[in-house]
Amino acid sequence: MAGQLRVYRRRIASVKATKQITRAQELIATARIVKAQQKVAASTPYAEEITRAVSAVASRSNASHALTTEREPKAGTRPKAAVLVVTSDRGFCGGYNTNVLREAEQLMQLLREQGKEPVRYVVGRKGVSYNSFRERSMAGTWVGFSDNPAYTDARAVADEVIEAFLAEDGIDEIHLVSTRFISMLSQQPTTVRILPLAYEETTEPPAGGVFPLYEFEPSPERVLDALLPQYVRARIYNALLQSAASEHAARRRAMKSATDNAGDLIDNLTRLANAARQADITQEISEIVGGANALADANVGSD
Numbered sequence: 001m002a003g004q005l006r007v008y009r010r011r012i013a014s015v016k017a018t019k020q021i022t023r024a025q026e027l028i029a030t031a032r033i034v035k036a037q038q039k040v041a042a043s044t045p046y047a048e049e050i051t052r053a054v055s056a057v058a059s060r061s062n063a064s065h066a067l068t069t070e071r072e073p074k075a076g077t078r079p080k081a082a083v084l085v086v087t088s089d090r091g092f093c094g095g096y097n098t099n100v101l102r103e104a105e106q107l108m109q110l111l112r113e114q115g116k117e118p119v120r121y122v123v124g125r126k127g128v129s130y131n132s133f134r135e136r137s138m139a140g141t142w143v144g145f146s147d148n149p150a151y152t153d154a155r156a157v158a159d160e161v162i163e164a165f166l167a168e169d170g171i172d173e174i175h176l177v178s179t180r181f182i183s184m185l186s187q188q189p190t191t192v193r194i195l196p197l198a199y200e201e202t203t204e205p206p207a208g209g210v211f212p213l214y215e216f217e218p219s220p221e222r223v224l225d226a227l228l229p230q231y232v233r234a235r236i237y238n239a240l241l242q243s244a245a246s247e248h249a250a251r252r253r254a255m256k257s258a259t260d261n262a263g264d265l266i267d268n269l270t271r272l273a274n275a276a277r278q279a280d281i282t283q284e285i286s287e288i289v290g291g292a293n294a295l296a297d298a299n300v301g302s303d
Contacts, residue, residue, distance in 0.1 A: 008273035019262035026255035087124030094254035154237030187246035218254035
């Protein structure tokens with residue numbers, strides 16, 4: 001029994017140490033998510049408005065631009081579609097990475113069924129490790145900033161995929177798979193095609209209201225040359241910020257659950273340790289009483 005009690009005490013000490021770590025991770029994630037939410041709120045209006053502006057230029061003019069025009073694949077080749085997947089650099093965030101990687105796998109399967117060749121671009125060590133373990137090629141990788149991305153990080157990512165898009169034998173489409181921050185309790189993996197810019201004729205007013213009347217100087221093509229790189233960078237930057245906020249929220253939720261589970265386990269182990277200790281005490285009392293009785297019987301016999 002004494003040995004069993006020592007085992008329980010060691011396990012309680014180990015779980016308490018784990019609980020301290022998970023509690024600290026929960027508090028850190030809680031503190032960081034506020035700043036992440038503020039950055040999302042600050043970047044979203046710009047991303048939405050520049051998307052409206054680019055959509056207005058593309059739909060209200062006859063301009064033909066490489067970033068808005070569907071490409072005809074060369075004979076005997078399949079169109080290439082870039083899939084930019086945003087994951088985290090660290091774990092301890094529940095199903096955050098699993099969900100976004102599953103979304104990316106579904107997208108790539110759909111692209112293959114459409115006769116296109118997916119080309120992977122991955123942000124975050126978890127996504128890089130996931131593909132490296134399966135020996136899958138990646139055209140571009142970026143790590144080290146998933147929980148606190150800066151605009152320079154988004155620009156580096158955007159410029160590389162744009163360069164690949166504009167290359168002679170480069171990619172024909174750019175798809176972005178990231179996680180949209182809805183609330184502290186809800187984060188949703190999303191897929192969006194960034195390029196070529198997709199727009200369609202409709203009688204319904206666009207989101208955000210009717211497009212204003214634009215005058216293009218010096219020409220719609222020159223305006224698109226200036227706007228489209230900014231559009232791609234803004235969309236990717238907003239996606240990185242949304243994913244960072246989602247990562248912190250998922251980590252906070254996962255660490256809170258781990259802390260609660262550790263507390264429940266400590267309570268259960270404490271009850272078992274108390275029962276083992278009580279059994280040890282009962283056994284010691286029984287041994288003492290038994291020894292005293294035996295001694296008393298021996299004394300009576302000697303008399």
